Amino acid sequence: MINDTSRIHIAFLGPKGSYSHIAAKKYANYHFNKITEYSCQNFSDILHVVENNQVDYGILPIENSNSGLINEVCDLLLTTHLILIGDITIPIQHRILVNNYNSSLKQIQTIYSHPQPIQQCSNFLKKFPHWKIILCESSSIAIKKVAYLNQPNIAALGSTQGGIIYGLHPLLLSPYIISNYPLNSTRFIILKNENLLFTNTTAILEKIMLIISIDTKLNKLYSILKILQFYKIKINFLRLCCSLLPNNTTNSIILEITAHFHHTYTQQALIKIYNIAYSLKILGCYSTIAYQPYQQYT
Numbered sequence: 001m002i003n004d005t006s007r008i009h010i011a012f013l014g015p016k017g018s019y020s021h022i023a024a025k026k027y028a029n030y031h032f033n034k035i036t037e038y039s040c041q042n043f044s045d046i047l048h049v050v051e052n053n054q055v056d057y058g059i060l061p062i063e064n065s066n067s068g069l070i071n072e073v074c075d076l077l078l079t080t081h082l083i084l085i086g087d088i089t090i091p092i093q094h095r096i097l098v099n100n101y102n103s104s105l106k107q108i109q110t111i112y113s114h115p116q117p118i119q120q121c122s123n124f125l126k127k128f129p130h131w132k133i134i135l136c137e138s139s140s141i142a143i144k145k146v147a148y149l150n151q152p153n154i155a156a157l158g159s160t161q162g163g164i165i166y167g168l169h170p171l172l173l174s175p176y177i178i179s180n181y182p183l184n185s186t187r188f189i190i191l192k193n194e195n196l197l198f199t200n201t202t203a204i205l206e207k208i209m210l211i212i213s214i215d216t217k218l219n220k221l222y223s224i225l226k227i228l229q230f231y232k233i234k235i236n237f238l239r240l241c242c243s244l245l246p247n248n249t250t251n252s253i254i255l256e257i258t259a260h261f262h263h264t265y266t267q268q269a270l271i272k273i274y275n276i277a278y279s280l281k282i283l284g285c286y287s288t289i290a291y292q293p294y295q296q297y298t
């Protein structure tokens, strides 16, 4: 347990300069005075340090506008007792980062990054089939490695901020060209080790994330969708997590809805879902922050 109570400790993926670090700083600027950043090697380590009260909050990417839901994070949500207290969406602008600012695309033979940026830039990367792709635990560890190796034929795919921290230079290419879709953004969720679902009673908590366990054989998923439709509750995303065990008779659903927990319709819908499910867990009720600083490129 960290003793300095005047500071908020927040855990994120990678050394400084990762997209998760950028999101953590933006979230913290909005909510807290002083923060201490706590860097983790992988997503499960983030949950671990929050669960053990080594830090106050953990931040994890949940979905990207290009590549969709981040499966590894969804799977981790099924196993944690942490609650979700907020989310933040930030623009993601990938850059090709090199050691020497005179370098060109032609020189590159190997590119390092996290699987997410690689997936989000897959169309651009297809133009260079001879490039060797090296997957790393975060984009910032990739940047750090490329800076350490200091060779003209290697590059990292990551953020401008990460490049600045480790002394890499972005090639003069618009991030619009590098990402599969120009408006690339990622939504991050903020997790806390707490029992209370409603820590911030003054905020308008407009989103609810649920984990529902249902029978695999019966048409329970359809029934859940019908209930939500009946109460006109908007589904933000739904992920069906099928068990790989042959005799397992339950599936888990991660469902995010736009709804106010105390609204009568929400309460009625949740009771109906609870009645047809094996179990219903409310992972969190929270409000959202979205940053849209795309203007700088328009």
Ligand SMILES: O=C(O)C(=O)Cc1ccccc1
Binding pocket: 013, 014, 017, 018, 019, 020, 021, 061, 064, 092, 114, 116, 117, 137, 138, 139, 140, 186
């Ligand atoms: O590798 C990083 O920098 C991360 O934070 C993971 C990631 C990468 C790209 C989009 C969202 C999250």
